[in-house]
Each structure stands twice: as C-alpha cells, then as structure tokens.
Amino acid sequence: MKDSLEPGFRDPNPCRVIGVLDDGAASLDATALAHLRTADLVIGATRQLQTLAAEIRPEARQRDLGGALAQVPGWVDAARAEGLRVVVLASGDPLCHGIAAYLGARLCLDALEVLPNRSTLQLACARIGLAWQDATIVSIHGCDAGEWAAGAEPGHGLYRLAQALRQHDRLLVLTSPDNSPDRVARLLLAEGLGEDFQLAVAECLLQPGERVRSGLSAAEAATLRFADPNVLLLWRVQPRQPAVRFGLADAAYAQRQPDKGLITKQEVRAVSLARLQLCADSRVWDIGAGSGSVGLEAARLCPQGHVWAIEKNADDVAIAARNRAAMGLSNHTLVHGKAPEHLDRWPDPDAVFIGGSGGELAGLITLCLARLRPGGWLVMNFVTLENLATATQALTDAGAVWDVLQLQAARSKPILQMHRMAAENPVWIVCAQRGTAPEEAST
Numbered sequence: 001m002k003d004s005l006e007p008g009f010r011d012p013n014p015c016r017v018i019g020v021l022d023d024g025a026a027s028l029d030a031t032a033l034a035h036l037r038t039a040d041l042v043i044g045a046t047r048q049l050q051t052l053a054a055e056i057r058p059e060a061r062q063r064d065l066g067g068a069l070a071q072v073p074g075w076v077d078a079a080r081a082e083g084l085r086v087v088v089l090a091s092g093d094p095l096c097h098g099i100a101a102y103l104g105a106r107l108c109l110d111a112l113e114v115l116p117n118r119s120t121l122q123l124a125c126a127r128i129g130l131a132w133q134d135a136t137i138v139s140i141h142g143c144d145a146g147e148w149a150a151g152a153e154p155g156h157g158l159y160r161l162a163q164a165l166r167q168h169d170r171l172l173v174l175t176s177p178d179n180s181p182d183r184v185a186r187l188l189l190a191e192g193l194g195e196d197f198q199l200a201v202a203e204c205l206l207q208p209g210e211r212v213r214s215g216l217s218a219a220e221a222a223t224l225r226f227a228d229p230n231v232l233l234l235w236r237v238q239p240r241q242p243a244v245r246f247g248l249a250d251a252a253y254a255q256r257q258p259d260k261g262l263i264t265k266q267e268v269r270a271v272s273l274a275r276l277q278l279c280a281d282s283r284v285w286d287i288g289a290g291s292g293s294v295g296l297e298a299a300r301l302c303p304q305g306h307v308w309a310i311e312k313n314a315d316d317v318a319i320a321a322r323n324r325a326a327m328g329l330s331n332h333t334l335v336h337g338k339a340p341e342h343l344d345r346w347p348d349p350d351a352v353f354i355g356g357s358g359g360e361l362a363g364l365i366t367l368c369l370a371r372l373r374p375g376g377w378l379v380m381n382f383v384t385l386e387n388l389a390t391a392t393q394a395l396t397d398a399g400a401v402w403d404v405l406q407l408q409a410a411r412s413k414p415i416l417q418m419h420r421m422a423a424e425n426p427v428w429i430v431c432a433q434r435g436t437a438p439e440e441a442s443t
Helices: 028-037 046-051 069-081 099-108 121-129 159-167 181-188 266-276 293-301 315-326 362-369 385-396 438-442
Strands: 015-020 039-045 059-066 085-092 111-114 136-141 170-174 196-201 213-215 230-236 281-288 306-311 332-336 349-352 376-383 403-409 411-415 420-423 425-435
Touching: 015 099, 028 332, 039 046, 046 059, 046 085, 059 376, 069 085, 085 099, 085 385, 099 111, 121 170, 121 196, 121 213, 121 230, 136 159, 159 170, 159 181, 159 425, 181 196, 181 230, 266 293, 266 349, 266 376, 266 403, 266 425, 281 293, 281 362, 293 306, 293 315, 293 332, 293 349, 306 315, 315 332, 332 349, 349 362, 362 376, 362 385, 376 385, 385 403, 385 425
Parallel strands: 015 085, 015 111, 039 059, 039 085, 136 170, 281 306, 281 349, 306 332, 349 376
Antiparallel strands: 170 230, 196 213, 196 230, 376 425, 403 425, 411 420
C-alpha cells in the first residue's frame, strides 16, 4: 500500500465535504447525492440536516456541528478508523470561507474529497448582473461584533471589512444574523463612506421567500432589516482618490491655533518614519501624538497593520481625530490619556514613536524597549538638551543599541522679489533597539 505522502496517493475512503445550497437536494448532482445517500455518518448544521433528511439513510448517524466545530475533526477521524463512510455538509463552496479549509488544516489533505457547489455570493452577483472576478470577498459570519465605532481596534469583528472598504471597489460580504447588512451600512456612515458605495442584499436565495434589493444607499440600508440568511454586495460609485502615503505637507494637517507647533514637521517626520522601518503589517505605537501626523502617515504606510496613538491634551486629541477622518483611515486608534496609561492593553509593537512624554520619559523608554517585538525600533524626537540627556542615559542604562541624529532644516522664504533661507529649530532624532542580553550573546 502506498504511503499517504507519496504523489498520486488517494485515500480509498475519504471524508466527502459536500457543498449544499438552500434548495437542498435540488442543488446536488448525482455524485454528491450518491455519497450522501450511502453515508454512515452525516455531519452538518441543523438546517442542512433537516433539509436533506429524506436523502439520509435512517440507520446513518447524524451529528449537528452547531457550536461543536472543534469536535468535527475528531468525529471524522474516529468514524474513518471504523471504516465508516463520512459526509460533511457545507454551504455553497466548502473552500470559500467554508469548513473544508478548517478540516484540511487539521486532517491529512488526502483524507478529504471536496465536492463544491455554487457559492451564494456567485448566485447573488448573478441575480443583479454584477461581475465578480475582481471583487474582494470578506466574511463577517462570526460572533456578534457589536456596532462599529471610528478607531475600533483589530479585534473587532468588522475590522477587516472596514479596511477592505478603503482599499477595494467591489466587495462580496458573507453576513450573519448579528453582523447584518444594516450594521454594515452604519459602518459606512460612521467612516464617512455613506456616499461612496451602493449596496445590494440577496435574502433567502433559492428559497420560496427569496428577495433581492439592489441600488440601496447606506442611509437607506441602515434603517432596514433583512431576512436571514443573506449576502451583501457593495460597489463603489465614487472613485477613490489617490492618497499620498509619505511626506505630507504640514499644511495638510489641522493644527492647534493660534500657536501652531504641535506637529512633527515634514522633514523630521520623513526621517523619523524612515527610521521606524515599517512594514505593511506593522503594529505601531504613537506616544504624544499631538496633531497625529506621524501616526497617521504610519497608518497609511501599514495598510495591513494598525496604529495605536495616545495624547494627553484633549484639544489635540480632537484635532488628531479630525485629521484621521480627513485622511480616511480605519486602522488608527486614538485615545485621550497620559502614557503609560492604556499601553498595557495594546499589543506588543513593531515600532514606537515618542513625540511627547509628559515627564515620564525614562520610564516610557524602559517600558517600550521591554515591549518591542524582535527587530523593532524605538524612535524619539527632542528639541531640548535635557530630554536628550535623559533619553540617552535611559537607553544606556537599559543596554539598548542607539544613535542620535541632529536635523536642522532651513526653508526658503520670500523677501522682496527674492528668497532667503529661514532655519527651523534643530531636532534630535534618537533611534534605538533592544540590546542583546549576555546569555543571548553567548549562545
């Protein structure tokens, strides 16, 4: 007998994962029906087992996977060890946000045979004539995510959808009774995208109560209720405006008036962001956010990442929030507080920027170095000799690897019919990484 790892090996008795639509047996071809009718164990959701009850042998075992997903691989393994024929029922295409990928990751791939059906997303697009080859599929078919609020963190169940809305023009969304189309419509309104998308909702596909409502605005959909199950389609009607990711002019940011200044200036911001060594999925802390300029540009540079920002001045928090809304960002969380408040709730960062410390500089440096993920960078800006001295001493005490760059820019200013150079205040940019502990260095 061939080893299961050899090329071309096929298990003689695989678990069949069969895609089913809501019209039950009518959606199955002859092969799928034959496997279902001869199965010794059928695993599926309550609704699927009820819909297909006439096609399941009376003596066959049945298991409801509702609330028991983690047990399904064990059920399959045990049944196959007895030589039983096993069928797992899935919705539509089992490899499109379905159970087949989950089982494949926990069982030998050779132990599965997937018999796909049409996806409900495919059917919904067909109903309204929406081409879907370039659409992005997002599933919010999970636990109740709660209503969306601007600045929500990555753990929110609608977070991935909020990011996708910023980056894509067509989205196909697998909903749930709690995370429903009206809730998504309210997300659009909260993110200032209410005029950017039209919506269609396909309810109860292939059932007697099927209904498709198309051409809805977010404002309309936010007040409606939709029959379950349903799928949601969104397409952009207002073109996305190309966004400058790096090096925005200072004037692009709202700032405190009349005393402008709580903003990291363009030249210093560019160097500081470069030294943070950001990746597309970086987690970033912005401590002492001021007007938010560094953290907001970091959020643009990390579309698959997230920025957590904190600012102790309430007026500046309001300004930073206005800047976030103007820039159309959904991967930026802003809180009012004085670090190290809130930092214990945030995930360990890949990069930390400190623009203001509220008198807690030495302690913040120690904390940030301890929390930095491997290879992460801590970047700080200072305009006073005292803070520079405090920082370098704290870094030395912590055994960090650090360097200092003094940056002094001069900008041209008109004078009569000519121009002169006006110097900006010098800024020290301090960059640091965790040092190597003695025991690490010896290994």
